[in-house]
Amino acid sequence: MGKERCAVIGIGQTKYASTRGDVSMAGLVREAAYRALEDAEMTWQDIDAVVLGKAPDFFEGVMMPELFLADALGCAGKPMLRVHTAGSVGGSTALVATTLVQAGIHDRVLLVGFEKQSESNAMWALSLPQPFSVSINAGAGGYFSPIIRQYMEVSQAPELIGCLVAFKDRQHALKNPYAHLHQKDLTFEQVVDSPMLWEPIRYSETCPSSDGACAMVLGNEATADAADKPVAWVQATAMRSEANNFPGRNDVSPLASRQCAQDLYRQAGIQNPRAEIDMLEMYVPFSWYEPMWLESLGFAEDGQGWRLVEDGSTQLDGGDLPVNCSGGVLSSNPIGASGTIRFAEAALQVRGLAEERQVDGVRRALGHAYGGGAQYFAMWIVGSEKP
């Protein structure tokens, strides 16, 4: 039993900013959706169903926002699905939408990931007290800092690798008009001199808090073949999860992450990801996660991922494996959209529409997202050729 082919036909993003005070949540998602429809040369009438993802509802304190956003997304009377997988949700949302097309349930699906962090308090939401645990964990940085500390010790990587990643991603962001942070005068020294927040994580090595939405129109083969603009074919998809605390857990390179990547490569027929994948958009909210994920995803041996950072391999300018040409999560973090942006930017690269941040000749790109305590994973490979 074969499955339908699925392709990315349209992509739309809002400008990411700390406060998009000019629009409501509804206005925010509609802006991204309109851009995706225009890119796909479609109208609301062409869409069969909508899939929506965002971080947990208590971030903004609006329960089940998909219900009141249905109107703004033109899907009154149409099927709508909400996806929940914490920080990886933007990626999972794209995968759920892909499934709807591949299963032949819908021909054209609009998917949207969003967050309006200006109307929320993520630090509070991620520090909720529980009776059997002391309330001293300071948000996501407090959680990931001990994991990064272990990686630094295991890999014996030079101390400033994280700063190199942060500086690189902020340079990339200058080429992306949608990116939140445009720090054109930023110097590497400023990144290094930035204060420690969650030692060993500096302020400069963390993601910003952003408002924004990212939308994609996915279509089946007939729809994609009829499109005027280039499309990005979904060649492989994988999702995995694991508990965030169990005996012997490798929290630096979780089993679920490694298995998710292996499943992806098996589907795409990839033997050597470093040679066969042209660029990556990975979920890197704290700079050290770039080398950590490069290892976990099989682009470097364990403990060696930092070398790709150090030798410039992951730079847009001259690197052979550019990572996060969009500026990454380190330059824009509307949480629920952050995974969607990774998946969408990978597709933009394959379509050759990434403008100033385009990598030459991308045939195959990987989009990646993770969430929770580095326990939920969503990944896809998109390419210029049909799978």
Add this chain to the structure above:
Amino acid sequence: MSAKIPKPTALAKPVQLPERIANVEQVRSVRTPISLNYDFIPGQAAQAYLTAFGEKRILGQRSPVDGAVFVPPRGVDPRFGVATTEYVELPDKGHIGSFCVTQVPIPGRDDLELPYISAWIFLDGADIGFIGLVGECDTADCRIGMRVEAVWKDDDQIAQTAENIKWWRPTGEPDVAFDQAGGRGFAARQAARADGTGHASQPNSANPASQ
């Protein structure tokens, strides 16, 4: 600064407000703080843990599959999807699996002086860690593998809450080796259990720092 992003065509036209509200001040945002109080029903394992904790005892649970010890116990071994019913009492000593030196205040904890150390505490005989505050230790002296012990609140302040332990302080004993600290030590602990050198029912004798 960067390329202009055009508005989507459908949104490019300015919004025309009806005449009667054209001059009304625009509301861009409204803050409506809310609160929600609820009773916490912990379930069997967490209740047993909290009850014992109110007596300054620390309870864990043992996996029926391979003997791994969970603290705090949640009534389940998530690796195998099986219930855990056997309780194990653990000492209030252990080591630091890893830690964070936090420089940012967190909501509801104005009492914490910055910077403070939050650490994953692995009790002797336990196979998972939990978060604890480290005190009586300079931030520069804290290490992965450092041995620590609980500093309890005064007896008249003990309740059924994780806040019973004020913080964990260094014991001064030799560190647990990095490759045996935290989750990395699990395989070695399991091997010790298997060959009888450190049976899991006597957590203290399985102390990885004693080697």
